[in-house]
Amino acid sequence: MDSTSSRIRRLATRALPGLALGALPLLAQAHVKWFAPYIVEAPPQRISETLHDPWFWTGIGLVLVFFLATRAIERTKLGEGILHGFDVVTGPLWSRNDDFMRFIIAAFFVAIFAVGGVYLTPDLKTSSEWVSWMQLVIAGLVFSRRTMPLAAAGIIGLWLLALSQYQLFHLLDYLALGVGVAAYLVLAASDNPEWNRYRFVVLRWGVAIALMWSSLEKFAYPDWFYPLVEEKPFLTFGMPRDAFIPMAGVAEFTMGFGLLWTALIRRLSALTLFIIFNMAVYPFGRLDMVGHALIMAVIVVIFADPTPQVRFAIRRTLSAIPVTLVATMAAFTMGYWGLHHALYEDDANAAVASAAARSTHTHDPERPHAALPAAEPKQEPAGHAGHGAPAAASSSTAQEAYLASMSRMHGDMEAGVRHPDADQAFVRGMIPHHRAAVDMAKIQLKYGKDPGMRQLAQQIIAAQEHEIADMQAWLKARD
Template identity: 60%
Template sequence: MTSHLENAAKDREGPGLKRWLALGLPLGIAIMSLGAATPAYAHVKWFAPYVVGASPAPITGTLTNFWFWLGIILVLAFFAVTVAVEHSKLGTTIGGALDWASAPLWTRSDDFMRAIIGGFFVAIFAVGGVYLTPDLQTPNEWVSWLQLLIALLVFSRRTMPLAAAGIIGLWVIALRDYDFFHLLDYLALGLGVAGYLVLASNPDGKWYKHRFAVLRWGVAIALMWSSLEKFAYAEWFYPLVEERPFLTFGMPRDTFIPMAGVAEFTMGFGLLWTPLIRRLSAVALIVIFTAAVYPFGRIDLVGHALIMGTLFLIAADPMPSGPRVKALVPAIAAVPLGLLAAMVIIAGSYWGLHAAFYDYDTATPPVAPNGELLTHRPNAENPHGMTMAPAQPQQ
């Protein structure tokens, strides 16, 4: 049986009106249903003050939030429809259209990914004064030059493992200045990119065929992990909402933030699921990340460049992925079970590790001049740490 890619290659004149309509309908639904979360994809730590060690909101608050469950229901309904389409002839048509449209990119996938990685590290070098990402600032100039060296190393298979070692090394070095829990925000993506570079450096290796799967898992876990800030620290997003009220599209902030968190988590989860869900999730994320560049500028573009580049390859990838369940009903039932498992593992790790690393009973929370307790405060010298309130003079 010929693959979707082979079938599509026979028709270079174009996929035809029916095929484009078949592709556009579910894709349009995906973008419209999830697009309301667009602005929340700017990484809040790059634009707003925060305190990583502050006590997070209890997870029970999320589990009793109406808007959280409404978002879950909407996403599960969309996934169920997508699974049903995937098991029909329409799904085959959509898959063929996606294969046809993305074939030029997929045939040069490794060249594309190495260019994205190299371009990202050149951009980080140009920004200067940061480890790997905009919010991990450092005064050490050699860090920027090391990142330029990493960019140069990705263009030869012989030196790609050295580039991978450089990425992991920078993450480890950043532990001198930043909390381990803070750096977990970037661990999955860093491991995914480093893993890709190692596997792609040896085309004859038995793990070579899994190089893009490693990259995809890194991006998916990174998105799911970062989404939990919207539930644990919704207050971190308040300054952005107050400064740019148009971001919520008129929705109340306490409605918008949890639903944006659900969208980010579930689309990250979608990258690990079946081909059509994976590809539509990737396309929707590309639209969302691209739209976020306008209100948040080039720092947002530079910071998300690795994720955005990888999303293009995830959308282009014609290979099977996710659970292979042939019957329709079990395939639909597997979605909520998989999503539940992902939430238990990722959210359990987030809240559990945070409690293990920080002592909420002894930590003194920051206090505003009016006496109000804060969950975040700007501090250029120690942006991730707790800022103590100044001592009051004795009477």
């Protein structure tokens, strides 16, 4: 009997890589908002374009094969052997799961304190120094059961502080994870055993929802990823860009979905996600590792969790997998597109008068992602202006807006090129030139109707804002 069990465990060990990785291409991915320009309020790509994409359905098909095969194996002796092998490997970690989780939470807040100038993630920047010290306080509060609820309140407080500077839609990526971690701290500190036993369940749901929500960016705004893929072409593993992006989105969504399913699917999904996130560390560096530290830690805990956690009979059937996957994807899609429409496109006739002024990637050092009023664009010295709203955002016609933007550009460019240093003159002249290109693209998004030109305008905004950021950083280093 013991020799049979050993053979099963050895077979499980050999089968594991194929089960976890064979269903999908290994797609190294980072959070695009940390490394590339983006504009949250720009109209998302129509859902129909994703539904007509054969690569999207290829990804869905591969994942369904993976899930169905895994669920079928889970019912067999082989499945039991694989799960037992996982338990043997992760048993020491699971016996200290709370210590591990609290250490990682504390280490994460110490790390972002050391990075400085951010709220919770790399793209949520702040100039308030006391925010960083608040992160250090949260790290200290994690180590006592009495103060863990205060740490949880601090995490929610940081999110609310970020909400005062950033737009709600932009922050939804991080809400589920933040609530999950905060709820874990509260439940872990509770003396009520009924509450306490759900502490890792809320973590799992928080990460799963965060992954599924953020994955929709790859379908709604594939052009956000173009500069990143062009800068690091090896990320696609030789796949065409337009094939890689939808399949990466499918991988992220479905593995997040898998975290909510039966034990073997859950644990293999966690293992696959852990490998994917680790593959992003080398090309994107420590910033990516710090930003994803909490998610990666929770994924490790999910992988180590030996409990079956099949609370609903529907999860035990094979036919439920495709049905619930489609239903979950439909619900998240309707929520994402519907909420975006409610926040940014309520005034269909005016196309939201200030839409061209709002940007969640403005590179303004004081309010890096905040909206500027359309009628009062931020004014700074020539060559130093933050990338804010078009000067003519409130103009009544596209022609007036274009002419006003050009008029502003010529004055700023002329002032910039007067600098005595040739390099600085070039940069100070090119910044308003690029800003004018972005202004024109935003005016096109406000007034234009042609789908091709609207897509080109979004690509221009992404590329030009990225170059503006580089030039402003170059200037700042010489101030």
